[in-house]
Amino acid sequence: MYPRRIYCAFVxxxxxxxxxxxxxxxxxxxAHEERHGYGIMKQVESDSAGKVRMGPGTLYGSLGRxxxxxxxxxxxxxxxxxxxxxxxxxxxxxxxGRTTLAAxxxxxxxxLTVARxxxxxxxxxHGT
Amino acid sequence: xxxxSSVHRSRIxxxxxxxLYPTQFRERFGEAMEQTFADxxxxxxxxxxxxxxxxxxxxxxxxxxxxxxxxxxxxxxGMRDDIRVLKTVRYAAIAAAVLLVTGIVILMVLARxxxxxxxxIAGVVAPALFLTCVSGVVAVVATVRQKRAQRRIVxx
Numbered sequence: 001m002y003p004r005r006i007y008c009a010f011v012x013x014x015x016x017x018x019x020x021x022x023x024x025x026x027x028x029x030x031a032h033e034e035r036h037g038y039g040i041m042k043q044v045e046s047d048s049a050g051k052v053r054m055g056p057g058t059l060y061g062s063l064g065r066x067x068x069x070x071x072x073x074x075x076x077x078x079x080x081x082x083x084x085x086x087x088x089x090x091x092x093x094x095x096x097g098r099t100t101l102a103a104x105x106x107x108x109x110x111x112l113t114v115a116r117x118x119x120x121x122x123x124x125x126h127g128t
Numbered sequence: 129x130x131x132x133s134s135v136h137r138s139r140i141x142x143x144x145x146x147x148l149y150p151t152q153f154r155e156r157f158g159e160a161m162e163q164t165f166a167d168x169x170x171x172x173x174x175x176x177x178x179x180x181x182x183x184x185x186x187x188x189x190x191x192x193x194x195x196x197x198x199x200x201x202x203x204x205x206g207m208r209d210d211i212r213v214l215k216t217v218r219y220a221a222i223a224a225a226v227l228l229v230t231g232i233v234i235l236m237v238l239a240r241x242x243x244x245x246x247x248x249i250a251g252v253v254a255p256a257l258f259l260t261c262v263s264g265v266v267a268v269v270a271t272v273r274q275k276r277a278q279r280r281i282v283x284x
Contacts, residue, residue, distance in 0.1 A: 036160075036164075037160050037161070037163070037164040038163070038164045038167040038168065041164065041168065055185070055186050055189030055190060055193070056161045056164045056165050056168070056186065056189075056190060056193075057161075057189045057190035057191075057192060057193025057194065057196075058189060058193055059164070060157040060160065060161050060164075060193075061193045061196060061197060063157070064153065064156065064157060088160070088163065089160050
């Protein structure tokens, strides 16, 4: 389903398992704009309406693994003029990252389609 | 916003915690992490209780990440050793197969035209062929496992 390169044992658990929530949220945060670490944290928090809280440890651990897997790349561009600092590193999603994100979102859509078709899944959705 | 002095103090302690990261990781992300920590600290500073709660959470989160990073590194090193062994096995198996095939060919050339016991090389060729097949299988298995391990370790 995904290009083989992205199947990093440290990014995802196995060849058939989905992306980790942290990786998915970071890809979503970078989908439309290049951001620095703190910018990604803020975007993830706002995208998830405060439900996902990511600390620097999780964030940079994930960023490191995503860089290795080629899902993102470092960028020289400075977007945040308010907080700009020479040392601040910006990250951008790569083509592989876009493909992976699209594939992952499609996987979620497929799961939802199956769940909507199944009467039992509908019961679960209503908490019965 | 938290007072700048408090942010500075927390940042110093956070920098000390970051020293526990593997050197490579710290050199690459240490400064950025410190900066992100300071940015986050400034945003979580409405009250003392909130600030302390936030600091405990961030320090615990980063400490967990440090352990995870060390475990990952150890696993990767283990995998690298496996890859090295598999590579050696693969080359040894290929070399053995090539030597056996060469031996069989030489034997067949030498035995050509000979009759009787001198010409009967089946007793030597059959086990040699079997060993060649085994070497081939070992080489293929080692190659497949090596590739799999390399994929898992992924381009670090």
